[in-house]
Amino acid sequence: MKLLTHNLLSSHVRGVGTRGFPLRLQATEVRINPVEFNPDFVARMIPKVEWAALLEAADTLHLVEVPKEPIQGYEQDETFLRKMHHVLLEVDVLEGTLQCPESGRLFPISRGIPNMLLTDEETKT
């Protein structure tokens, strides 16, 4: 699971609503996966990023050189874009969990794939 994805995911446990974001990340296995740098794509993603959530996740994974916020004229700043590219797309959580900040419910990540399915009890109306 990439950090870009983590930034877009929220808990959907009943009753949690917007308090389900961001999910608390815990990782037991992380891999750095080189991905071809595409500045245009990265620049497009910047406005969509929730920075506080990104910084929290990056911190949990002990990542360094993570920009604290989008800088002026980021679209042309290759250094900035390369750092964001690395954080958003090259850090892959293979094993770990995502925790709902409101209910505490854990969603497992295995083989890089998060499992967001809820059980019978959790979906009872």
Add this chain to the structure above:
Amino acid sequence: MALPSSLNRYLLLMAQEHLEFRLPEIKSLLSLFGGQFTSSQETYGKSPFWILSIPSEDIARNLMKRTVCAKSIFELWGHGKSPEELYSSLKNYPVEKMAPFLHSDSTYKIKILTFNKTLTQEEKVKRIDALEFLPFEGKVNLKKPQHIFSVLEDYGLDPNCIPENPHNIYFGRWIADGQRELIQSYSVKKRHFIGNTSMDAGLSLIMANHGKVKENDIVFDPFVGTGGLLIASAHFGAYVYGTDIDYNTVHGLGKASRKNQKWRGPDENIRANLRQYGLEKYYLDVLVSDASKPSWRKGTYFDVIITDPPYGIRESTRRTGSQKEIPKGIEKCPESHVPVSLSYHLSDMFFDLLNFAAETLILGGRLVYWLPVYTPEYTEEMVPWHPCLKLISNCEQKLSSHTSRRLITMEKVKEFENRDQYSHLLSDHFLPYQGHNSFREKYFSGITKRIAKEEKSSQE
């Protein structure tokens, strides 16, 4: 309606398959490249010859870099219903437009293409000779000419009734071919990882074109299966997300769909499929998730949602819920336990899908999905509706004598507000589709009736 003289006329030679899907594909692609669909023809129907106006050759070339419905495009220099009309039309084509391609330093060749008839070499040569009046100054080069000109003769569509003379003859400068060879390159037969309902390569590419997928888009498939639609989208430069409720499919585990194979191998998952085609860099993530209970945070971040939801025939329609029953045939794997096997009523599924699209698509983004239909009862009013989404196209593909599926393309034209979630209930569109909750029964009804008939007649 007279065509503006500043626009150039082009002849598209279309492939004769997926007939209904062709016009929406061309229109979507032209709009993607800043052109607009303008033509003097009212409809194109079954014909493979389409004349249209395109503002520039660049747009025409961009169109051909994407289309799988069109075989080739020509700059149209003349046409008519007879050779005489053709020659007269050519004489009216401005010489200054011809000149750049005919000058003495250039090389060229002329091809005679006939449709629904075969000509002898002699007959072809005669036709080339008849074009001598054109001011060609360059040299003929049959192997690697700089410019290729074609005469296209249309002998109709009925192979059992071939006319003596063509209905239409066209002359044009060949510009580019379409992407039909992708259909072979992406063929499901060669793909590492397939499922029971993997989408035909041609249709996946058409879907991506209907959706106006473009470079650097984020494309999402909520019923991703083995990822065929993501492959098509990634091919056009989009970064892709997928979710599916089936743990085994998402992880690439369990029983294989290939005839001689029992279990899936280690190279069989969605990521591997993209890797097979050199598209791995476009893989964002896949998740195990229930499309009726999405885990995406509030916001608009998908450019296109493109999907083939389950119809409940070859794959079951499922969602998580509170029933204890587990359907037969799901392999036992503790982590993959799907808590429900509530049959996901089709009308609910489309309602959820449209709401989800209205909420998460960027403004102007498109939703492309298949709608299964019981043909005898189908009416246009049944196509699901949403106040934020505008219907762009609706193309039918027959599945059986009484069922078909329709490829629906919608575009988000209005931002989602909470109250939009329920407006469908006020619409007349909601009630008619409810009848399709029993699509599965109706799909099989033809078979059960026939069996009952056969049993009855064998008893008599």
